[in-house]
Amino acid sequence: MASPKLRFKEFDGNWLAATLENLAEVERGKFSVRPRNDPRYFGGEMPFVQTGDVTGSDVYLKGYSQTLNTDGIRVSKVFPADTILITIAANIGDTTITKYPVACPDSVVAIQPKREKANTIFLKNIIDLQKDNLDSQATQNAQKNINLQVLKPLELIVPSKEEQTKIASFLSAVDEKINLLTQKHELLSQYKQGMMQKLFSQQIRFKAEDGSEFGEWxxxxxxxxxxxxxxxxxxxxxxxxxxxxxxxxxxxxxxxxxxxxxxxxxxxxxxxxxxxxxxxxxxxxxxxxxxxxxxxxxxxxxxxxxxxxxxxxxxxxxxxxxxxxxxxxxxxxxxxxxxxPTFEEQTKIANFLSAIDQKIEVVAQQIAQAKQWKKGLLQQMFV
The missing domain is CATH 3.90.220.20 (DNA methylase specificity domains)
Known part of the structure; x- marks a missing residue:
């Protein structure tokens, strides 16, 4: 059918069309209890991943806000590690990959790649390219949503499993660079918060230009x-x-x-x-x-x-x-x-924190540039 503009040299031949349900098991989450916040079902050890948890994650699931107990698991649905989760309500089309078993409500769909047909990271990335398409098919009720009738027949153009794996390995290296920059951004932000605490509690004080102590606040x-x-x-x-x-x-x-x-x-x-x-x-x-x-x-x-x-x-x-x-x-x-504090000490505090903010902003721009670069790669590496 077609082949991408940018390709590893050891591969040739056309990519072929396949539906999502041909490449993976596609199941909707479940949580049948009403009201949804009934405390009898929460507080156990099973992660209960909701739309906000998926939206707040990157390639892999970062965390979860709630857990289910044994009774909660009975009224929900559990999916294994290496499952792609996709939101189908509110923020439509956000995805992440699980590293451990999780339960999900019906606002999240679990996509479990068929091992002989699809690489998980490749499949996640090609689904991400469909985000605008999925959003355009959403129905508008109390909030926008899509369903399995939209996801299962979703047509994707894919190469062989071997080429998928090669692409996935390359994209994982790109994602790792983005992740390292993100960690640097988080550490700088934490450092700033720690310094603000010490400065405003006066654990740390600046001195005047002549070396003398500033007066009481x-x-x-x-x-x-x-x-x-x-x-x-x-x-x-x-x-x-x-x-x-x-x-x-x-x-x-x-x-x-x-x-x-x-x-x-x-x-x-x-x-x-x-x-x-x-x-x-x-x-x-x-x-x-x-x-x-x-x-x-x-x-x-x-x-x-x-x-x-x-x-x-x-x-x-x-x-x-x-x-x-x-x-x-x-x-x-x-x-x-x-x-x-005195105006001079105010200025020293502001200048110190502003210098940290400038470093944080530089890293934020590096993250944005890396993500934009990855987006450009995806447009050339995928059909």
Whole structure:
């Protein structure tokens, strides 16, 4: 039928079409208990892998948030190691491979390659290339989903088992490089968090340029050190061709036709999935009505941002009532305890943490570039 642009020289001949069910056993997970969170079925030793666990993994399953006991296993379905898991609801088409037996609910499908026909890593990668195709076939009810009637007849173009294995070995080496970069990123992030803890608890102190000790930190409230207000606009104000930035409760920003602020400020998402996320911006902008704008600082604003990065989420969670979605009211910010070293020490702390952030960003870019390079390889190595 066809052959890829990029190929190992010892192989030739066309790749052939095969359905997913011809290459693997395709079974839906199961968890028949209602309500789903009935505690009688949880707390054992069997990993219970759900859509979020799959989405949060890489090539191999990173972990799981729940386990099933013996009763839970009876009402679920267990799949062996070396099974490809694919999400069929919410984030459709995310995949990972198991290294140990797991149980799954019906929002996850287990794909067990037939050993004589398919290599697991090869099959995972070729399925990943079908993510957009699968998403386009999803039905929209309460949430998007697909079913076995979509997955089983999914047509894939594949080579011999020997060529699959060769490709899989090469891609595993690429994935290992990405994994090493990811580990480096995680270690740098952990190092930053550890240093923030030591710096803000004053276990570690900088010295002045002349070698002298800095003075005691002052204790204050956040609202006594800045002006706190909120934006006035709703999402309808967004304009793709607008001139000024418009900050919302999400991590990103949009554009708008007019501005309300012309200042150096920290902008804090007041509710939603990214509650407590902190933006820094200097210039003309506007803000969503549940985004807090903190300006008028006499402190090093980067120091303030790092301080809030460390303690704001803790304060938000301490105010959260059981069952409530976290959100910020004005008193959350106004009455938040705030520690103030001298401006010179603030600057040293901010510069130190900023240097770590720069290293983290370099590694993040290396990861993104490696993933993009792999994506380009896949497009050339697969039909």
């Amino acid at each position: 002052k204790q204050s409230l956040l609202g006594q050190n800045c002006h706190i207000t909120t934006g006035k606009l709703d999402a309808n104000a967004m304009n793709a061709n607008g001139k000024y930035r418009f900050y919302t409760c999400a991590k990103n920003y949009f554009y708008i036709d007019n501005f309300a602020f012309d200042t150096e400020a920290l902008l804090i998402s007041g509710n939603g999935a990214h509650v407590g996320y902190i933006h820094y911006y200097k210039g003309k902008f506007n803000a969503y009505q549940r985004t807090y704008v903190l300006d008028g600082w006499e402190h090093n604003i980067q120091y303030v941002k790092y301080y809030l990065d460390k303690y704001l989420k803790i304060r938000i969670n301490s105010e959260k009532k059981e069952g409530n979605t976290p959100y910020i009211v004005l008193s959350t910010l106004n009455e938040m305890p705030f520690q103030i």
